[in-house]
Amino acid sequence: MLKSIRSKLVIWYLCLFSIVFSGLGLFLHYRLKGIVIGTIDDHLHSEVQFIASLLEEERGKIEFALSDSGVVGDYALPLSGHYYQVISSDGRVIARSPSLSIIDASLPILEGSSEPSYRVITGPDKAPLRMLIQSFRLPQGVVTIQASESLENSYRLIASFRNTILLVFSSIFISSIAGIQIITNLSLRGLNTLSRKVGQITEKNLKKRIEGVKVDRELQPLVEGFNAMLSRLNNAFTIQRRFLSDASHELRTPTSVIKSYCDVTLNKERTQAQYQEVLHRISEAVNRMSDTINKILEVSRLESKEALLRKGEVNINSLLESVYKLMLPVAEGKGVKLFISDEGDVIVIGDIERLTEVFINLVDNAIKYNRDGGEVIISSRKESGFVIITVSDTGIGIPEEDLSRIFDRFYRVDKSRGEVQGAGLGLSIAKAIVDAHKGRMEVKSRIGEGSEFRVLLPLFAG
Numbered sequence: 001m002l003k004s005i006r007s008k009l010v011i012w013y014l015c016l017f018s019i020v021f022s023g024l025g026l027f028l029h030y031r032l033k034g035i036v037i038g039t040i041d042d043h044l045h046s047e048v049q050f051i052a053s054l055l056e057e058e059r060g061k062i063e064f065a066l067s068d069s070g071v072v073g074d075y076a077l078p079l080s081g082h083y084y085q086v087i088s089s090d091g092r093v094i095a096r097s098p099s100l101s102i103i104d105a106s107l108p109i110l111e112g113s114s115e116p117s118y119r120v121i122t123g124p125d126k127a128p129l130r131m132l133i134q135s136f137r138l139p140q141g142v143v144t145i146q147a148s149e150s151l152e153n154s155y156r157l158i159a160s161f162r163n164t165i166l167l168v169f170s171s172i173f174i175s176s177i178a179g180i181q182i183i184t185n186l187s188l189r190g191l192n193t194l195s196r197k198v199g200q201i202t203e204k205n206l207k208k209r210i211e212g213v214k215v216d217r218e219l220q221p222l223v224e225g226f227n228a229m230l231s232r233l234n235n236a237f238t239i240q241r242r243f244l245s246d247a248s249h250e251l252r253t254p255t256s257v258i259k260s261y262c263d264v265t266l267n268k269e270r271t272q273a274q275y276q277e278v279l280h281r282i283s284e285a286v287n288r289m290s291d292t293i294n295k296i297l298e299v300s301r302l303e304s305k306e307a308l309l310r311k312g313e314v315n316i317n318s319l320l321e322s323v324y325k326l327m328l329p330v331a332e333g334k335g336v337k338l339f340i341s342d343e344g345d346v347i348v349i350g351d352i353e354r355l356t357e358v359f360i361n362l363v364d365n366a367i368k369y370n371r372d373g374g375e376v377i378i379s380s381r382k383e384s385g386f387v388i389i390t391v392s393d394t395g396i397g398i399p400e401e402d403l404s405r406i407f408d409r410f411y412r413v414d415k416s417r418g419e420v421q422g423a424g425l426g427l428s429i430a431k432a433i434v435d436a437h438k439g440r441m442e443v444k445s446r447i448g449e450g451s452e453f454r455v456l457l458p459l460f461a462g
C-alpha cells in the first residue's frame with residue numbers, strides 16, 4: 001500500500017492532521033473547561049464572602065442573618081443545585097440553605113481552613129457539585145462555610161462543545177482526504193501520460209523522442225534525461241548495427257574468395273602445382289580473415305573491459321625508441337623519412353605491449369597514408385600531468401567530415417580504401433587501449449598536407 005504516492009500522502013496527512021487537531025481540540029476543551037469552572041469558582045467565592053460578612057454583621061444570630069438576606073433565588077428552591085451550609089467548630093451544621101433544609105439534606109461535612117479550597121462532590125440529587133470550603137474566625141467562634149453549585153449545566157456545555165469540535169474536525173478530515181485524492185490524481189496525470197509515451201518506445205523506434213507532452217516543471221528534467229538517454233541508446237544501437245554489418249562485410253570478401261577458388265579448382269582435374277597455387281591463395285585469405293577476427297575480438301574485449309592489462313611502470317621514451325627502430329625499415333621501404341624527438345625519461349603506468357601496439361599502429365598509418373619522400377615525426381612532451389605523444393605525417397590527410405568517425409570500428413576513409421590494405425580496426429583498437437589507460441586520443445588533419453595524432457597518457461605520480 002505504501003508503494004503508492006497517493007497512499008503515502010494520505011497517511012502523512014492523516015498523521016499530521018491527527019497530531020495537530022488532537023492537540024488543538026484538547027487545548028480548546030481544557031481552555032473552555034477552565035473558563036467555565038473558573039466562573040463558577042468566582043461566583044462561589046463571592047457567595048462565601050457574602051455569607052461570612054452577614055454572619056460577622058449579625059454577631060451570633062446566624063439563623064436570623066441568613067434567613068433574612070441569603071435566602072434568595074436558587075438557594076430557596078429544593079434540589080436546585082445551589083446549596084450552602086455553615087458548620088461550627090465542633091462539626092455541627094448550624095445553618096443551611098432552604099434548598100437543603102426543605103428536603104432535610106446536607107452537604108458532606110469537610111474540614112476547611114482559612115484558605116478557600118475547591119472540590120467536586122456528589123450532591124444530594126446525585127449530580128456533580130462544585131464546592132468551596134473556607135473557615136472564618138467570627139465573634140461567635142470559628143465557622144466553616146461550604147457553598148456549592150451544580151456542575152451539570154457546565155458539563156453539558158463542555159460536552160456539546162467537544163461534540164461540535166469532533167464533528168467539525170472529522171468533516172474537515174474527510175473532505176481533506178477527498179481533496180488529497182483529487183490533487184494527487186491531477187498531479188500524477190502528467191506522469192501517467194509520460195509513462196504511456198515511454199512505453200511506446202521500443203528498440204524499433206529509438207529515434208522517437210518524448211515531445212508535446214504537457215508535464216509539470218518538476219518532471220521536465222525527467223523528460224530531458226530520458227530523451228538524452230534515448231539519444232545515447234540510439235547511437236549505441238546504430239554503432240552495434242554498423243559493427244555487425246561491417247564485420248560481416250569484411251569477412252564476406254575472403255570467404256567468397258575462398259569459395260570461388262574452391263569452385264573453380266574442383267571444376268576439373270588440376271596439376272599439383274595448380275593445387276599448391278590455389279592452396280597458397282586460400283591460405284592468404286584465411287590469414288586475412290583470422291587477422292580480422294582477432295582484431296574484432298580484441299576491440300570487443302577492450303571495450304567491454306574484459307581484457308586484463310598487465311600494468312607496470314612504462315618508460316615512454318624507450319618504448320617510442322623501440323617503435324622507431326621497428327618501423328624504420330618499413331618507412332624506408334615506402335620511401336618515407338622517420339624521425340624521433342623526445343624529452344628524456346617519462347614514466348606512465350600501463351601495459352607495455354598494448355601501448356607499443358598503439359604507437360606501431362599510428363606510425364604504420366602515418367607511413368601507409370604518406371606520399372613518396374614524405375616525413376613522419378614521433379615526439380613526446382609533458383604537460384599538466386600528462387605525457388603527450390604526437391605522431392605527425394606529411395601524408396594525404398583526412399577530410400574534415402571523416403575526423404569524428406575515424407576511431408569508429410571498421411571506419412575507413414573512402415579515398416584511401418582502394419589503394420591501401422586495412423580493415424579499419426587499427427585506430428579503434430588504439431583508442432580502446434588508450435581509454436583503458438585513462439588517457440585520450442586526438443587528431444588534427446588537413447587534406448593534402450598531413451595528419452597529427454596525439455595520445456595523452458596520465459603521468460606516473462609516484
Ligand code: ADP
Pocket residue numbers: 361365366367369393395396397398406411412413414416417421422423424425426427428451
Ligand atoms: P586501417 O586498417 O584502414 O588503416 P585504421 O583504423 O588504422 O584502419 O584507420 C582508419 C582509417 O583512417 C584509414 O582507413 C585511413 O583512411 C584513415 N587514416 C588513419 N591514419 C591516417 C593517416 N595518418 N593519414 C591519413 N589517413 C589516415
